[in-house]
Amino acid sequence: MSTLGISSPTPDPTTADAAVLHPHEPEAGDLAALAARTAGDDLLAPPVRLDDVVPAPELLEADPGTTFVLTGDTAIRVTTHPGAREVADHLAELLRPATGLPLPVADALAVDPAGPMTLTLAGTTPPPVTTGGSADLGAEGYRLDVSGSGVRVVAETTTGLFYGVQTLRQLLPAAVESPTPVAARWALPGGTILDRPRFPYRGAMLDVARHFFAVEDVLRVVDHLARYKLNHLHLHLTDDQGWRIAVDSWPRLATVGGASEVGDGPGGHYTKDDYRRIVAYASARHVTLVPEIDLPGHTNAALVAYPELAPDKVAPPPYTGTEVGFSYVDPADERTYDFVTDVLGEVAALTPGPWLHIGGDEAYKVKGEVYTGFVERAQRIVADTGKTVVGWHQLAPAAHVDGRVLQWWGTDTADPATADAVRRGARLIVSPGNHAYLDMKYAEDTPIGHDWAGLIDVRRAYDWDPGTHVTDVPTTAVLGVEAPLWTESVTSLADIEFLLLPRLPAIAELGWSPRTTHDWARFRERLAGHGPRWSTAGITFHRSPEVPWPATPTIPGQRPAAKSDTAER
CATH class of the missing domain: 3.20.20.80 (Glycosidases)
Structure with a gap:
């Protein structure tokens, strides 16, 4: 089973939160199950680029050619802490409707520590990205690492962990916002993001x-x-x-x-x-x-x-x-x-x-x-x-x-x-x-x-x-x-x-x-x-002529947005 684990903050303020997502590459059966839910050609869509996030992260390093893919085996693992558990539940609620995946949330201790999909509680000094930058994430900062074998979010507080989840959400295909299941390849781009706010x-x-x-x-x-x-x-x-x-x-x-x-x-x-x-x-x-x-x-x-x-x-x-x-x-x-x-x-x-x-x-x-x-x-x-x-x-x-x-x-x-x-x-x-x-x-x-x-x-x-x-x-x-x-x-x-x-x-x-x-x-x-x-x-917005909006594709199995949702009112 692949896991996404979120660790809790501890009473010790010098201990950081961590979240880990451990995927395996999708097998033919995984993709067939997705396709069976609804027809479409989004399965092989390329992942979002790491530098497409809004607001722009403080530092990032892309790892071209590397992706992480959610599958039917993906689970969310979280160490015991109410705040971190709430973030994990929030992540599952965000991803379940569109992916159709069960994404169970469970205690990280349930993962076999000897297996390849384990959660490690980070210390206060996660290694900096090679372009530099302090490892002090502060009250709202986070670090997100995506590799072929896992996705890991690290934060010193549940607030930072929550913001890391918002970034993770943006790195998935746009179809993740669908309220109903969509056939898509749920891939995230590889690399590292280190992120903290400029103003409190x-x-x-x-x-x-x-x-x-x-x-x-x-x-x-x-x-x-x-x-x-x-x-x-x-x-x-x-x-x-x-x-x-x-x-x-x-x-x-x-x-x-x-x-x-x-x-x-x-x-x-x-x-x-x-x-x-x-x-x-x-x-x-x-x-x-x-x-x-x-x-x-x-x-x-x-x-x-x-x-x-x-x-x-x-x-x-x-x-x-x-x-x-x-x-x-x-x-x-x-x-x-x-x-x-x-x-x-x-x-x-x-x-x-x-x-x-x-x-x-x-x-x-x-x-x-x-x-x-x-x-x-x-x-x-x-x-x-x-x-x-x-x-x-x-x-x-x-x-x-x-x-x-x-x-x-x-x-x-x-x-x-x-x-x-x-x-x-x-x-x-x-x-x-x-x-x-x-x-x-x-x-x-x-x-x-x-x-x-x-x-x-x-x-x-x-x-x-x-x-x-x-x-x-x-x-x-x-x-x-x-x-x-x-x-x-x-x-x-x-x-x-x-x-x-x-x-x-x-x-x-x-x-x-x-x-x-x-x-x-x-x-x-x-x-x-x-x-x-x-x-x-289904969110209304102004199609500003300053912005090069892409054509909005029809999401298989979903009602297209009404004209008033996306155009001049």
């Missing part, structure tokens, strides 16, 4: 306040992030048009404030159990949830529910338009701070991640010292919950608190106030509106989206450097990069995917890959290979 924070934001999206839609977005090694999902939970999270101490926020959205739709909100489900699903895919409660502006929905928070104590009508800057909670009333304390406390208690985002942008009617005074008090309230405060870069003039993170969304790289906040200790998440805002149109004729920050085609999303983008902010102060998706014109999951893809992988590469690997000409070629993967999985 790599994320995307989904605005569920302008338009509400069901839990299942949010989970689908989590899957897209995990596929490209993005590790944070920022949920914009509150705005003028709707309040989307239940708060026990202020129940009308959700039931009243959540009953509206742009265009006068029905709105909606997440119960605490809904939110926990999103958190748990994201955590299983090594994605940290970052909740945003936007303050002191963008609060019309809260004022509809609780007029006592309004400066004039009069409830405004529900707002279903798209203007900004007109609403705010009363910064002079202590009841406002009771509200902020209660809401942030409940949201923090639901959120295991370290971050709590308080917005802070476009509060045009709260100015000067009144604004900074409100922000400074809100920052202290966040600190009291045990979380680290994150806010849009308009928070910059306020006094610094330990760990404070500013999210910069400007379109002009010179920003003295933000640079000054960084000198006082702030770190930066970089989300330039004219490069990273995924609600911007691709081109003038894009049917949805905005253009206030300009048109953002795939190259514009890719051709910039988060580490040096903001003037007078050193790379060491950049925590990472995030791609926001605002939803004023976005009403469905198909709309979300159309604007995310193919730009999301571009942002992911900026956050993960070393700057030295960034090359538009090569990236567009690598990205092109993902079109058939998305089509096979």
